[in-house]
Every structure is written in C-alpha cells, then in structure tokens.
Amino acid sequence: MRQPLESGETVIARANHHVTYPANFQLVAAMNPCKCGMAGEPGHVCKRGPRCASDYQGRISGPLLDRMDIQIELPSVRVSDLTLPPSKDTSSDVAKRVAQARDIQTDRFTSLGLSHLRSNAQADGRLLEDITRTDDSGQSLLRDAAEAMNLSARGYHRVLRVARTIADLAGRSDVSRIDIAEAISYRQQLASFSLAA
Numbered sequence: 001m002r003q004p005l006e007s008g009e010t011v012i013a014r015a016n017h018h019v020t021y022p023a024n025f026q027l028v029a030a031m032n033p034c035k036c037g038m039a040g041e042p043g044h045v046c047k048r049g050p051r052c053a054s055d056y057q058g059r060i061s062g063p064l065l066d067r068m069d070i071q072i073e074l075p076s077v078r079v080s081d082l083t084l085p086p087s088k089d090t091s092s093d094v095a096k097r098v099a100q101a102r103d104i105q106t107d108r109f110t111s112l113g114l115s116h117l118r119s120n121a122q123a124d125g126r127l128l129e130d131i132t133r134t135d136d137s138g139q140s141l142l143r144d145a146a147e148a149m150n151l152s153a154r155g156y157h158r159v160l161r162v163a164r165t166i167a168d169l170a171g172r173s174d175v176s177r178i179d180i181a182e183a184i185s186y187r188q189q190l191a192s193f194s195l196a197a
C-alpha cells in the first residue's frame with residue numbers, strides 16, 4: 001500500500017519502526033523517492049524514467065543532506081505490516097538503552113577531562129577519531145567506504161559518530177567492523193532509489 005506523501009509533509013513515525021538515537025535534537029524528515037512516488041517499488045518503472053527520481057532528489061542540496069546523521073530508505077508500508085504485532089521493544093526499553101548510552105558517553109568524556117561534553121553529538125572530528133577505536137578490518141572498511149562514497153570530511157566524521165553511538169547503544173567499548181558497516185548503511189545515497197527503479 002503506497003501512499004505518496006503530500007509535498008512538505010513530515011512523517012515522524014511509521015508503523016513498526018523505532019528511531020533510537022541519542023542526540024541534542026532530532027530532526028526526522030521523509031520524502032518520496034521520486035515525483036510519482038513509486039520509484040523502487042517492485043516491478044514499477046517510472047513513466048519519466050530514472051529522471052523521475054534523480055530530478056526530484058536533486059532538489060535537496062548536497063550540503064544539507066551531508067548534515068544528516070542517518071539517511072535510510074524505508075520500504076512502503078503494506079497492509080500486512082499494519083497487522084503485525086508491535087515490536088518487542090517498548091518505548092521504556094528504548095528510553096533505557098538511550099539513557100545508558102548517554103551515561104557511557106558522558107563518562108567517557110569525563111574520563112578524558114572533557115566534562116563539558118556530554119554526548120557524541122558534541123564531539124568534533126579529531127576527538128571522534130580518538131574515541132572511535134576499531135580493528136584493522138574496521139579501519140579498512142572505513143577507508144574503502146570513504147573512497148567509494150566520496151565522503152566529505154564532515155560525512156566521514158558523521159560515519160564515525162554514528163558508529164561510535166551504535167557501539168555505545170550495544171554497550172561495546174570498541175567499535176566493530178559491523179558497527180561501521182551499519183553506520184555506513186545509514187548514509188546510503190538517495191540516488192540508490194533511481195538505480196532500483
């Protein structure tokens with residue numbers, strides 16, 4: 001069941017999806033994949049071809065997108081999704097995990113003598129490089145992704161920040177290759193919609 005969003009509409013909750021991420025503020029925005037709203041749907045080919053998605057997505061400036069920590073492609077909601085039992089995570093479970101991750105972050109900065117910092121969101125690039133320790137396989141994934149995705153310095157540091165936060169949410173002191181892979185997946189380029197169409 002595809003329901004194209006009205007232009008300018010902001011969606012803050014979708015069925016069975018949770019957003020769990022400690023931050024100073026959260027801006028959650030949604031857009032259609034293309035002008036007709038159908039790109040990426042199985043079997044759909046836009047009447048205008050790939051330009052339906054590329055022109056539409058091109059209206060959002062690159063520097064603006066670069067400032068988003070997480071960009072993900074959500075499949076359209078189907079009738080069967082709406083009848084699924086709700087996720088096992090209750091809001092209070094999620095709130096507890098976020099609070100624990102925040103405590104881990106505050107403690108880390110305090111132990112580094114940076115008690116004016118409370119969360120990863122406040123850490124600059126240099127500090128993020130220091131606190132995001134990973135092994136060789138994690139490092140090589142980071143290097144390859146930065147090159148393949150042509151990441152700006154800001155984009156690279158956002159990947160580090162998200163990976164560090166994913167590890168904090170899981171209570172891991174070191175950042176694993178999997179945390180980095182997850183963080184990279186949240187920066188997938190919007191253009192992937194047009195490739196899928």
Ligand SMILES: [Zn+2]
Binds near residue numbers: 034037039047052
């Ligand atoms: Zn389209």
